[in-house]
Amino acid sequence: MKAMKEGHVQIERSRSGKFQKHHMEDLIGRSYTMLCVGLLILIIVSIIYFVASKGLATFIQDGVSLGDFLFGSKWDPEGSQGTPVFGVLPFIFGSFATSLLAALIASPLSICASLFMTEIVPSWGKKLLMPVIELLAGIPSVVYGFVGLTVVVPFLRDTFPGQGIGIAAGAIVLSIMILPTITSIATDALSALPRGLKESSFALGATRWQTISKVILPTVMPAVLTGVVLGMARAFGEALAVQMVIGNAPHIPRSLFESTSTLTSAITLDMGNTVMGSVHSNALWSMALALMFMTFVFVLIVRVLERRNRI
Amino acid sequence: MKAKTIDKIATTIIVVFSLLIVAVLVGLLAFILVRGLSHVNWSFLTSVPQTIKAGGGIGPQLFNSLFLLVLTLIITIPLGLGAGIYMAEYAKPGRFTDAVRLVVEVLSSFPSIVVGLFGLLLIVNTFGFGFSLFSGALVLTIFNLPLIVRITEQAFRSVPKEQKEAGLALGLSKWKIITSVLFPVAIPSIVTGTVLASGRVFGEAAALLFTAGMSTPRLDFSDWNPLSPTSPINPFRPAETLAVHIWKINSEGLAPDAAEIAAGASAVLVILVLIFNLFARWFGNVLYKALTASKRTG
Numbered sequence: 001m002k003a004m005k006e007g008h009v010q011i012e013r014s015r016s017g018k019f020q021k022h023h024m025e026d027l028i029g030r031s032y033t034m035l036c037v038g039l040l041i042l043i044i045v046s047i048i049y050f051v052a053s054k055g056l057a058t059f060i061q062d063g064v065s066l067g068d069f070l071f072g073s074k075w076d077p078e079g080s081q082g083t084p085v086f087g088v089l090p091f092i093f094g095s096f097a098t099s100l101l102a103a104l105i106a107s108p109l110s111i112c113a114s115l116f117m118t119e120i121v122p123s124w125g126k127k128l129l130m131p132v133i134e135l136l137a138g139i140p141s142v143v144y145g146f147v148g149l150t151v152v153v154p155f156l157r158d159t160f161p162g163q164g165i166g167i168a169a170g171a172i173v174l175s176i177m178i179l180p181t182i183t184s185i186a187t188d189a190l191s192a193l194p195r196g197l198k199e200s201s202f203a204l205g206a207t208r209w210q211t212i213s214k215v216i217l218p219t220v221m222p223a224v225l226t227g228v229v230l231g232m233a234r235a236f237g238e239a240l241a242v243q244m245v246i247g248n249a250p251h252i253p254r255s256l257f258e259s260t261s262t263l264t265s266a267i268t269l270d271m272g273n274t275v276m277g278s279v280h281s282n283a284l285w286s287m288a289l290a291l292m293f294m295t296f297v298f299v300l301i302v303r304v305l306e307r308r309n310r311i
Numbered sequence: 312m313k314a315k316t317i318d319k320i321a322t323t324i325i326v327v328f329s330l331l332i333v334a335v336l337v338g339l340l341a342f343i344l345v346r347g348l349s350h351v352n353w354s355f356l357t358s359v360p361q362t363i364k365a366g367g368g369i370g371p372q373l374f375n376s377l378f379l380l381v382l383t384l385i386i387t388i389p390l391g392l393g394a395g396i397y398m399a400e401y402a403k404p405g406r407f408t409d410a411v412r413l414v415v416e417v418l419s420s421f422p423s424i425v426v427g428l429f430g431l432l433l434i435v436n437t438f439g440f441g442f443s444l445f446s447g448a449l450v451l452t453i454f455n456l457p458l459i460v461r462i463t464e465q466a467f468r469s470v471p472k473e474q475k476e477a478g479l480a481l482g483l484s485k486w487k488i489i490t491s492v493l494f495p496v497a498i499p500s501i502v503t504g505t506v507l508a509s510g511r512v513f514g515e516a517a518a519l520l521f522t523a524g525m526s527t528p529r530l531d532f533s534d535w536n537p538l539s540p541t542s543p544i545n546p547f548r549p550a551e552t553l554a555v556h557i558w559k560i561n562s563e564g565l566a567p568d569a570a571e572i573a574a575g576a577s578a579v580l581v582i583l584v585l586i587f588n589l590f591a592r593w594f595g596n597v598l599y600k601a602l603t604a605s606k607r608t609g
Contacts, residue, residue, distance in 0.1 A: 022484040029486030033401055036393030037411055040460070043453055044414045047421070047429045054432065112328035120325055129329060132336045138507075138584045139339070140514020142557045143577045147339060149561060150346075150570070176335060207318035230420070237422025239517035240558050264424050264517075271428065271521060276436065288425050295420050299413075 048292070055289025058086070058282040069286065075250040077270070077280040086283045090252045092290065094262040097167045098242060099235035101256075102174035103182075107228050109175075110182035111217075118190040119212060129183075137180035145244035148173035153245055162257030165247035170262070173241050178231035185227030189220040189309075222309040226302050233298035237291060239264035263287045340581070347578025350571045356579070359529075360556070365568040369576050371527045374543055375444070375550035379523065380509055382448035382546060387455045388505065394456070395463020400489055419457035426453050427518035435522055442549040447523030451512050458511075462504030466497035495602050503595030510587035514580060516554035524549035525559055553580050 058064050064086050072087020079085075113133070117125040152172050157164030193216065201211040217224075247259025248269055267284050274281040358368030398415075402408040430450035440446045470493045478488035527550055531541040540548055551559070557576045560569045 022482075022487075025484040025486045029396075029484075029489060030401060033393045033397035036390050037397045039390060040394055040411065040414055040418070040456065043456070044418055046433065047426070047453075050429055050432055051425060109328050109332060112325045113332050115325050116329035120322060120329075125329075128333065132333050134588065135340075135585070136332075136336055138510050138514075138588055140511075140516070140554055140580055140584065142514065142516050142554045142561075143343065143581055146557060146561055146573055146577050147342060150574075151342065176339075179332065207314050209318040209321035210314060212321070233420050237420075237424070239422065239424040244558070244561055264422060267424050267428065268517065268520065271431070272525075276432075285428070288428050291422050291425050295417065295422065295425075299417055299420060302416075 051285065051288055051292055054282065054285035055292075056286075058279065058286040062279045062282055064279070064283070069283075073252055075266075077274075077283060084279060086279075088263070088266075088283070088287055088290070090250050091261055091263045091266050091287060093252050094167065094170075094246065094260045095236055095264070095294075097260075098170040098174055098246070098262060099232045101167060101171035102178055102235045103228050103232045105171060105175035106179045106182055106231060107224075110179055110186055110227070110231075111224060113179075113183045114186035114190050115212060117187055119208065119216070126187075133180045133183050136176065137184075141177065141238060141241040142244075144173050144177055145241035148241065148245040156257055160257050162255060163247070163259065164257060165245055165259050166253055166255070166257045167246070167260060168256035169245040170242045171256075173245055174235040174238060177238065177241065178235050181231040181234055182224070182227040185230065186220065186224045189223030189227075190216070193219060222305045226305045226309070229298055229301050229305065233295065236294055236298070237264065239268045243268050263291055267291075343574070343577050343581050347574040347576075347581075350568075350575035351578055355575055360572070361566055365566055367566055367568075367572060369553060369556060369572070369579065371530050371543075372551055372553045372556040372576070373579065374530075375523075375527060376513060376552040376554070378544065379444055379447050379451070379519075379550065379552055380513055382444060383451040383455060383512055384505070384509065386448055386452045387459055390452070391456050391459025392463050392501075395460045396467060396489055398460065398464040399467035400485065400493075415457045415460055418453070419461075423454065423515060423517040426450055427521050429453075430518065431521040440547065442522065442524030442526075443547045444523060444550045445546045447519050447550065447552075448546070450518050450522045451515060454515065454518065455508055455512055458508040459505060462508070463497070463501055466500040466504070467493055469500070470496045498602065499595045499599040502598055503591045506587055506591035506594065510584045510591075513587065514554050514584060516552070516558050519552055519555050520558075523552060523555070525551050525555060527551045 058069065059066055069086055069088060070092070071089055072085065073089045074085045074087045075090060076085045113129055117129050148169060152169050153164040155164070156162070156166075156169055160168075197215055197219065198211055201215045206214070242262055243265035246261060246265055248261045248265055249259035250261050250266065253260040267287055270280070271284055274284065355368045356373060357370040359370055360372070361367030398408070398411065402411065427450060430446060430453075434440050434446045434449050435442060440449075467489075474492055474496065475488055478492045483492075528541060528548055530543045531539075532543055534542040535544060536542050537544050537546070539545060542548075553576055557573055557580065560566070560573050560576075566572065
């Protein structure tokens with residue numbers, strides 16, 4: 001009886017010992033992973049805080065009016081003609097024009113590529129195009145900028161009136177850069193489509209194109225639009241490739257082949273030449289704030305589209 | 312009959328556009344390699360750049376790029392793995408998890424120039440690390456982290472549920488299951504993903520302009536004291552990477568052969584990214600085979 005009791009106690013003890021080790025291990029693991037997540041949150045909070053506080057200083061500290069900043073079309077930060085003027089409309093226009101045009105060029109191409117992989121030749125289309133898309137995604141942006149500068153710009157200069165640099169050159173370079181983003185998302189959506197949808201359309205005697213245009217594309221449209229928005233977000237935030245081919249003149253161009261500038265390229269070029277804390281530097285931070293704000297807008301649109309996609 | 316004609320036309324258009332994309336890639340690669348490789352030789356890869364004379368190389372830049380990548384991975388991998396494991400194994404559905412997911416999504420879509428500016432303000436100026444490899448590595452960590460988190464989460468989620476349940480049935484702690492059951496199965500896809508992400512880090516330039524700097528001090532490759540300012544492995548010295556160098560000589564290059572140097576450097580950068588991609592696939596496969604085989608015998 002006593003021995004049994006002792007044995008029981010021993011089992012209890014070893015059990016509780018094991019339990020503690022088990023507990024300890026889990027506690028360490030859980031706190032370490034929590035710490036990493038906490039760091040992620042800390043990073044994003046501090047990025048938002050610092051960019052916003054610097055960006056808002058232009059309006060609060062330096063007294064530049066928000067209306068003049070967003071809708072003024074004259075950019076003269078050093079005041080070469082008297083007082084400095086901070087109108088960033090040309091940059092905002094340049095950013096929107098290049099990224100919209102890039103999405104306009106890239107979207108049909110990407111949709112065709114994903115249809116080619118999933119609907120036209122599902123047997124070997126993916127084997128041919130997927131590596132191509134992945135390689136296009138892997139080429140660094142400065143290399144795209146370099147190729148744009150040595151191939152696209154001279155081509156545009158010879159074919160169209162103007163110097164070749166400008167919105168058209170920027171949009172062409174960006175369209176190739178965002179092609180992989182749109183294509184891979186569209187392809188994923190197309191491959192996830194239930195087979196029955198397509199088969200019933202074929203059974204009704206529809207041709208392949210009728211099936212694609214009337215059944216498949218309307219169904220995957222929200223997903224494809226997600227890809228387009230993500231592509232646009234990437235184009236909007238791309239700095240160096242655009243800066244190399246856009247010309248960097250701070251005014252709204254009258255044609256697609258005239259030198260202009262974007263938010264990112266202005267920041268890239270000017271930040272190194274300004275003194276931290278000056279009005280010029282703060283204005284550049286405000287432009288960064290505008291870029292960040294647009295990132296939030298793009299993420300929001302993607303979320304809304306994804307929700308629609310789920311229904 | 313008419314519907315069939317339209318179908319044929321549409322199919323032709325889709326095929327032509329798809330082949331156009333293939334042609335664009337082939338043209339791009341051919342242009343970069345043909346134009347660039349004629350300029351690439353051993354002395355180009357190892358010698359220092361020249362500012363106004365012809366014949367400069369990309370030696371220090373190439374070294375900086377690789378060294379910066381190593382530094383970035385040393386910082387990113389432990390953090391990314393931790394956060395990814397949390398998302399895959401510990402996170403419960405709810406507001407907090409949704410918020411973290413949103414954070415990862417926003418972080419991965421921030422424009423690189425904005426992250427670079429943040430690095431300039433906080434890391435370079437406020438913390439006083441100056442234009443240095445270390446500042447550059449921290450900024451690249453911000454970029455790389457969301458990618459690694461996503462890769463880790465997906466890799467852990469794709470491990471068969473039975474493996475985890477078997478571990479739980481044996482009375483192992485959750486952390487023990489994560490480290491000794493799930494992690495070995497997840498590692499091949501984590502490695503593949505990380506190497507692919509490294510390719511992107513390698514080509515990043517916008518965020519490094521204001522953090523790692525646009526110049527490199529004269530390096531003495533016989534000096535391996537990490538605290539000496541001319542030592543190549545000193546993490547607190549400014550460093551211009553290959554991608555930044557390409558941008559710089561394109562926009563303000565004064566050397567007479569600037570165009571050739573840019574072409575050569577682009578070719579080297581593209582070849583390195585290609586090697587990364589191929590290596591990632593090959594190594595992932597090898598690792599998978601090795602790990603699953605060792606499972607079977609052990």
